[in-house]
Amino acid sequence: MADYADLMQNVEGGKKDLVMTQVAQFLSEGRPPQEVLQEGLIAAMDAVGAKMESEEMFIPEVLRAAKTMEAGLEILQPHLAVGDVTVSGTVLIGTVKGDLHDIGKNLVAMLLSSAGFKVIDLGINVEPRSFAAKVEETGADFIGLSALLTTTMPMMEQTLEALETAGLRGRVRVLVGGAPVTQAWADQIGADGYASDAGAAIKVAKELGAVSS
Amino acid sequence: MRDRTPFEPVIQLRHLSDDTKQRIFDAALQVLADVGASVSHPEGVELLVRSGCTLDDSGLLRVPPSAVERALSTVPSSFALYDRSGSQAMTLGGNNVYFGTGSDLMWQYDVETGEHRPSGLDDIARVARVCDGLPNIDFVMSGAYPTDLGPQGVYLATFLTMMRNTTKPLVLVAENEVDLGAIIDTAADLRGGAERLREAPYLLAYVEPVSPLLHPRESIAKLLLCADAGVPVAYVPAPLAGATSPISSGGHVVQGMAECLLGLVVHQLRAPGAPFMFGVNQGSLDMVSGQPSYTAIESFMNYLTIVEMAKWLRLPNWGISGCTDSQAIDAQLGLEVAELTLLSMLLGSNLNHDVGFMGFGLTGSLEEIVITDEFVSMNKKLLSGVPAEDLDLAVEAIAGVGPKGHYLGHPHTRAHLRKGPGQWRPGLLNRDNRDRWVEAGSVDLREKARRKALAILQTDPPAPLDPGLLQRADARMNTLRRETV
Numbered sequence: 291m292a293d294y295a296d297l298m299q300n301v302e303g304g305k306k307d308l309v310m311t312q313v314a315q316f317l318s319e320g321r322p323p324q325e326v327l328q329e330g331l332i333a334a335m336d337a338v339g340a341k342m343e344s345e346e347m348f349i350p351e352v353l354r355a356a357k358t359m360e361a362g363l364e365i366l367q368p369h370l371a372v373g374d375v376t377v378s379g380t381v382l383i384g385t386v387k388g389d390l391h392d393i394g395k396n397l398v399a400m401l402l403s404s405a406g407f408k409v410i411d412l413g414i415n416v417e418p419r420s421f422a423a424k425v426e427e428t429g430a431d432f433i434g435l436s437a438l439l440t441t442t443m444p445m446m447e448q449t450l451e452a453l454e455t456a457g458l459r460g461r462v463r464v465l466v467g468g469a470p471v472t473q474a475w476a477d478q479i480g481a482d483g484y485a486s487d488a489g490a491a492i493k494v495a496k497e498l499g500a501v502s503s
Numbered sequence: 504m505r506d507r508t509p510f511e512p513v514i515q516l517r518h519l520s521d522d523t524k525q526r527i528f529d530a531a532l533q534v535l536a537d538v539g540a541s542v543s544h545p546e547g548v549e550l551l552v553r554s555g556c557t558l559d560d561s562g563l564l565r566v567p568p569s570a571v572e573r574a575l576s577t578v579p580s581s582f583a584l585y586d587r588s589g590s591q592a593m594t595l596g597g598n599n600v601y602f603g604t605g606s607d608l609m610w611q612y613d614v615e616t617g618e619h620r621p622s623g624l625d626d627i628a629r630v631a632r633v634c635d636g637l638p639n640i641d642f643v644m645s646g647a648y649p650t651d652l653g654p655q656g657v658y659l660a661t662f663l664t665m666m667r668n669t670t671k672p673l674v675l676v677a678e679n680e681v682d683l684g685a686i687i688d689t690a691a692d693l694r695g696g697a698e699r700l701r702e703a704p705y706l707l708a709y710v711e712p713v714s715p716l717l718h719p720r721e722s723i724a725k726l727l728l729c730a731d732a733g734v735p736v737a738y739v740p741a742p743l744a745g746a747t748s749p750i751s752s753g754g755h756v757v758q759g760m761a762e763c764l765l766g767l768v769v770h771q772l773r774a775p776g777a778p779f780m781f782g783v784n785q786g787s788l789d790m791v792s793g794q795p796s797y798t799a800i801e802s803f804m805n806y807l808t809i810v811e812m813a814k815w816l817r818l819p820n821w822g823i824s825g826c827t828d829s830q831a832i833d834a835q836l837g838l839e840v841a842e843l844t845l846l847s848m849l850l851g852s853n854l855n856h857d858v859g860f861m862g863f864g865l866t867g868s869l870e871e872i873v874i875t876d877e878f879v880s881m882n883k884k885l886l887s888g889v890p891a892e893d894l895d896l897a898v899e900a901i902a903g904v905g906p907k908g909h910y911l912g913h914p915h916t917r918a919h920l921r922k923g924p925g926q927w928r929p930g931l932l933n934r935d936n937r938d939r940w941v942e943a944g945s946v947d948l949r950e951k952a953r954r955k956a957l958a959i960l961q962t963d964p965p966a967p968l969d970p971g972l973l974q975r976a977d978a979r980m981n982t983l984r985r986e987t988v
Contacts, residue, residue, distance in 0.1 A: 345928060350916040357912070396909050414907070473938075486938035 294330040301334035301362065302341075304354035309362040323369040331359050331366070335404055349397065356404030378405065379431035379500040382424050382462075384412035386445035391438035394468055397488040398434060405492045407432075418445070418452035425458045431500035434491070435481075437468040446471075447479040463498050467491055509599035513888030516849035517814075518807060524815040527753060527808070531760035532568045539565035540716040540765050544723035550772050571764050574771035580817040582735055582778035584642065584672035585703040587965070589694065592672050593641055595735075595780065595819040598851025602824055602844075602879055603642035604630055605857035606676045606709070608867035611647060612832060614956050622647035622867065627661055629960060630859065631668035633869050636959035639879040642672045644709070646859055646867050655984045662686045662706075663976055666693070670965045673706045674737075674856060680724035681986065683708060685979040687732050692972055701733030707780065707854070708734060709821075712762045714742035726766055730774035737780035737821045737854070738766030743795050744787035744805060752801065756808045759783030780854065782821025783809045795863050798828045798839040803846060810850040822847050825858030825875030832870050832949045836861065840871065844878055848886050870952035877931045877952075890923045931955065 297316075300308045316326045338355045341347040347355075383399050385392050392414045403409045410428060412420065421433055433453075437443045446466050453459040465483040466476050476484035483498050485491035519527075542548050542564045552558055554573075557565045581596020593601050611622045614629070630646030645661045652660055658677045665673055666689075677683035691700040710725045712718045722738075729736035740762040742748030744755040763781055770779050785806040787799050796802055806823065813820030824844040829835035847855045857864070859872040900915035910916045920926065931951045933940060940946075946954075 348917075348920045348926075350911050350913075350920060353912050354917060392907075393909055393911075396911065400911065486936050490938070 294326075294333065297326075297330045297362075298334035298337060301331060301358050302338055302347075302355050304351070304358045306358045306361045309358050310365050313362045313365040317366070317369060323366055327363070327366055327370065331362050332406070335359055335406075338404070349400075352404060353400050356400065359404070378407045378496065380408040380410065380428060381432040381434055381495065382410050382412060382421065382428065382430040383434035383436070384416035384421065385414045385436045385438075386442050386449060387415055387417050388445055389437050389439055389442040389468075390414050392436070394438065394488070395434070395436035398436070398467065398485075398491045401488045401492050402434075402495065405496070407495065418449040419456075421449050422452045422456040422458055425453065425462055426456065430462060432463045432465060432495055432498075434465045434467070437466075437471060440470045443468075443470060443475065446475075446481070450479055450481065461501055463495075463501060465491065465494060465498075509594050509601075510848075510883050510887075511598045512600065512848055512851055512886035514849065514886050515598065515851060516807070516846070517811060519811050519815075521815075524812060527757055527760070527812060528816070530753075530757040531764060532571055534716075534757060534761040535566040535571065535765060536568060537565070538716065538761075539563035540718055540762070542718040542723060542765070542769075543720045544718070544727075547718075547723040547727065547769050550769060554768075554772050556768075566765060566768055570768050574764070574768045575816065575818075577771045577775035578767060578779050578818065579776060581819055583704070584707060584735065585705055586672055587666065587670040587693070587705065589699075589703050589705075591703070593854075595853045596817075597853075598814075599853055600848050600851060600855065601641035601853060602847075602855045602858055602875065603640055603671075603674060604634060604644045604646040604872060605826070605860045605864065606644040606646065606674075607648040608646060608860065608865060609648055609650060610862075610866040612861075612866060612868045612870070614869045614953055614960075619866065621650045623651040624649040624660065624664055626867065627664045628668045629869065630867065630872070631665045632962075632964060633872055633956050633959050635669035635671060635965060636962060637873065637876040639876045639883070640671070640858065640872065642674055642707075642854070642856075643669050644674045644856055645676070646872075656682065656685075656980050658682045659685050659689070659976070659980055659983060662689065663973070663980075667968060668964060672704075674709055674854070675706050676709050677725060679721040680728045682983055683725050683728055685983050687728070687734055688979060689972070689976045690734075691732075692975055693968075697732065704733065704735050704778070706734060708736045709856075710736055710738050710766075712738065712740050712766060714740050714747040714762060715758060716762060718762075718765060722766075723769060726770050727773050730770045730777045733774070733777055735778035735780060736770065737782055738763055738770065739780075739782035739784060739821045741784035741786060744801060745790060746788040746795075750787075752805050752808055755785075755787075755805050756783060756812060759809065760812060779818070780821050781813045781816060781818035785809060785823065796828050797823070797826055797857070797860065797863055798843060803843065806843075806846065807850065810847075810852045813853075814851065820853050822850070822852030822855040823857045824852075824855035825871060825878075826860035826864075827871070828861075828863060830862045830866070832861075832868055832952075836868075836871060837874065837948070840875055841878055844875060845882060848879070848882055869956040870949055873952040873955050874931065874948065877929070881927050881929070881932075884924055884927045887924070892919065892922045 297312045399409045435446045463482040466481045467485045473484045483494040485494045583591050584593040586592040611626050626647035627645045634640040634643045690705045691697040694700040740759050748755045748758045785802045787801045824847045827836040827839040858875045
């Protein structure tokens, strides 16, 4: 069993160059790529998650660790079989049309990618039909819709209608969130999931799983 | 206990002009010189008369301003208290701010059952244990009166219980010079001799004259005993504005100062340079119900003046915090604890007692102590002012992120989280959103404080004391009981 403690430490500390070098080194030594992924990079992010829970690490540090992990993954990627990496699924995320407040959406995107989701961030003020077109284009498993304003919440419903119209509603799980959004609202508009904060969003996405799985 | 850097607020509250303070002081001197006081301690009276005070036929003792000025020139402007192990724990003076409990509460809100019941010796142990586990509680008073003990030797028993259950410095009440003597002997025994106790005082004695202008025999006797032993003493009257002192804030303070300063004069005549603490309690009387109040807004106004006068005289001061008139562990408690504690911090008040007091000093609550600890913790950050690293105006970071970006990934954010004090983390206060809060059981502040107190009570007590020390203390206790019976 290889010792990945040093690699994990470097992921946690955001030492991007070192992590990339170490991953390459492990591969050249003939370590199984799947082992480097699971026991090195993913184990590192699990440790980071635990430290965030115990208030030893802060959000910006977790973000840096996630980006560092991704850099290591890029080195690993060509050596992995298809399906090895995207364990959790692809998420399209954006703030709904009319809403320019994106810090909550950014937090969710960040934590989703650090939890192993592939995140495609469509940014702010996203038209309902743009969400639909992107689902078609990327084959995403989830859509995350964010609204901070009560005035933009109805746009969530319109986005769901656009998906319906495009015949894509059955292919994706739709998650909604944002300060004024509630479980009752999610139920009312027919969303698949609701999360009250970024941490909960990861849990909900994992529990729901992709439609196909 | 760790010898920590004392907390001193950068943001400070002052409201009296130097001229006003001079006039208040002059008025107190005038009361001492013209009205005088009744001092019921022959040796104390003799000491005062030999030094220029006069005693008239009615027994009133008058103190000339020169005697007060002389005492003020010999009394130290600061002194230290040391913990059980002999490490320096508190430096009282300047604007250093410390917190601790009060003494002798007759009732407790039982932390386990929520029941309001009479206090016992066990409560003294619990208060000491909880204080021992709270980082922002610096010293300990008994918090409870042991109504389950007979009257003899109560204060020595109280002291021994406190000493077993906390290593923090103690502030003590005693009945007279006999039991205070037994307490001081036991503290000297702990240190390994009276001289060692003088060098590293483990306790401060709290002594009160009686308002208006009455100095009982026992009060002066305890004061002189402390002077002899080099044990710090606070000589603090507790006048009630409108009842045992003038109702005007100025009048309340003038009389209280005259009472305290007479104590200072006797104390410094007996032992020039011995450690003495200035103070006047701030209470007022509700003129509708006749109920005394610690936390009426008029009491707070008296308090501001009292602490400012201590600063002006450059004397370590006796203060108050973490206390409420409320009869319930409720929002009133939170509000009054917060206001009074913040005032003490803003004033740079030194020794702030009565944390955990409810209902005009009759009921104690461990929850209230825990809540005050949290409040002090967060406001130490506030009143330390904006640290140098936060005066970095971050224009480069703003330029780096630009419109539509965010700061979560910017190195500036990460660097700041680990620089200086970082973000203050609540231990009790809620930051959960509705869903998480409900999921965690909808726990309110009182319940969180209760659970924290119970958790501290589950931890290991301080190291046991030397059995020889306890045996000798028991022998003193037996003597005390025989002598008083």
